[in-house]
Amino acid sequence: MTYIIIALLAALCIFLVIKIHLMHKSTREIIEKLDMIIDGDTNNIISVSSSDKQIKQLAKELNKRLKQLRKQQLKYQSGDRELKDAITNVSHDIRTPLTAIMGYLEIMKDIPKSEKLSQYLAIIQGRAEAMKTLTEELFRYSVVLSGENVSVQQTVINKLLEDSIMGAFGALTEKGITPKVDITETKIVRTLDPNALSRVFSNLLSNALKYSSGELEITLREPCVITFSNQADELTQTQVEKLFDRFYTVESAHKSTGLGLSIARTLVEQRIVKSEK
DSSP states (O other): OHHHHHHHHHHHHHHHHHHHHHHHHHHHHHHHHHHHHHHHTOOOOOOOSOOOHHHHHHHHHHHHHHHHHHHHHHHHHHHHHHHHHHHHHHHHHHHHHHHHHHHHHHHHTTSOOOHHHHHHHHHHHHHHHHHHHHHHHHHHHHHHHHTOSOOOEEEEHHHHHHHHHHHHHHHHHHTTOOOEEEEOSSOOEEEEOHHHHHHHHHHHHHHHHHHOSSOOEEEEETTTEEEEEOOOTTSOHHHHHHTTSTTOOOTTOTTOOSOHHHHHHHHHHSTTTSOOO
């Protein structure tokens, strides 16, 4: 009797070991195929060799969720592509007549006119220039999203950052902002698009000009950590959290498209700004 019990226990242990082994195998299959589907963005489904009902049910539910995820992703990509095309077309359509308006306004400067008319023309000139700036920003945003005109090369980050700060230094000091700069003396070189990174720096500095309460700290530390930090007493916590959302502007930024920080974030997320060692 004892031998029978031992044999049954041994058989049960062997069965459990085999069962656990098969479950581990099925789990590995699910993980591997899930990684392959997500990384490859394919329409494949998860299939398992196991005959276990629970494992099959798990694979079935995952396939169901993957199908829903693909549907949502396609919907998002389609809408995002339509938005990019709309931005490009609208900005292009506005730029042509706006250029003509700017040209006529320039000609009218030399024509004799009354003081009142000169005031009105000055107002029109200011509005036209503001509109031109907004239109150019929209066009640049569409170009950034397309990822076109990328020129990757070896770039000294220290010098690029210093040049960007010097380019904005006059405007910063005029606004009462004296930046506190701490850039490492170690030369940091990365392979990237210098124009794109310069654009990131420019947009961050422009944002500081609009919202800084008088303080701005810029640091570059090894291996390549860049920090822009400033106080913005006039902004609420909710507004600060939305600053990087595209088209978001605060009430005081009437001439802003709300794209500056969004462009900076997009460029940083793209390979044209990420270093390639």
